[in-house]
Amino acid sequence: MKWEGNRQSSNVEDRRDGGAEAGAAMPGRRLGGGRGIGIGSIAIALLAGWIFGVNPLTVLGLLAGDGGAPVAVQQAPATSPRPAVHTPAADPLAAFVATVLADTEDVWRAQFQAGGQAYRDPRLVLFRGSTPTACGQGQAAMGPFYCPADEKVYIDLAFYDTLRQRLGAPGDFAQAYVIAHEVGHHVQHLLGISDKVQAQRQRVSPAQANALSVRLELQADCLAGVWAHHAQRSRQILEQGDLEEAMNAAAKIGDDALQQASQGTVVPESFTHGSSAQRMRWFRRGIDGGRMADCNSFEARTL
Secondary structure (H helix, E strand, C coil), X not given: CXXXXXXXXXXXXXXXXXXXXXXXXXXXXXXXXXXXXXXXXXXXXXXXXXXXXXXXXXXXXXXXXXXXXXCCCCECCCCCCCCECCCCCCCHHHHHHHXXXXXXXXHHHHHHHHCCCCCCCCEEEECCCEEEECCEEEEHHHCCEEECCCCEEEXXXXXXXXXXXXXXXXXXXXXXXXXXXXXXXXXXXXXCHHHXXXXXXXXXXXXXXXXXXXXXXXXXXXXXXXXXXXXXXXXXXXXXXXXXXXXXXXXXXXXXXXXXXXXXXCCHHHCCCCCXXXXXXXXXXHHHHCCHHHHCCXXXXXX
């Protein structure tokens, strides 16, 4: 992927110097009005998030007796979040992330403007271990995630080691796809799609709620493809093998692939992100057409 020398976003907040201690949740504190949650419960939640793609905060809500609603972890007294910083040139991986974020800003500003709307840039938080968010305590074990409450993408860069070494999805464009997917959730948030889906999920069965989550995630994959389409068209960022890297990453993080690798069985009704084939298909759909209208996974008869 051709990215060196391109603009880096100033919307990067680097909390890595604070380590895992800054804003860390206190073991045994209560979540909402439910029963106490200890270290063991948090470990179960993180494992469920890793295997099934379920938001660990939702699992904590179930364990706390709050009906499965995402909950905010009560935090210990902590330092204030660090201000945004420019990524130092000596940190090439962070520089890469800041450059990809800048590229998504350029693409989505233009796309929103073409539709008569204004795009509001998200912020991207670099952290290690854990960090406080407006959606609860963020943990590295969750993988990269987007919090709509503060409009921030969170990533522990160690995830890229996991992506490459444990999941078998190396390559810089695979890493860019991960960021673009989370920014896709920001686009959904700005368009009001995420709120509508969350409201629907609360009125249906767990299996139906999972199905809605799959459609939301596949749309984010498609939106990541839309970014790649326009980035390539404007700045020719792709090199030989880049597309294959991203498609491989989409395949490796499909629900069926993760479940098969972790437990040896596949449970489709528990899918929350989509199968490998679905994720590859919707990402490719966005790249091929470059049209947001093509990403309406909610009206698609087949995924």
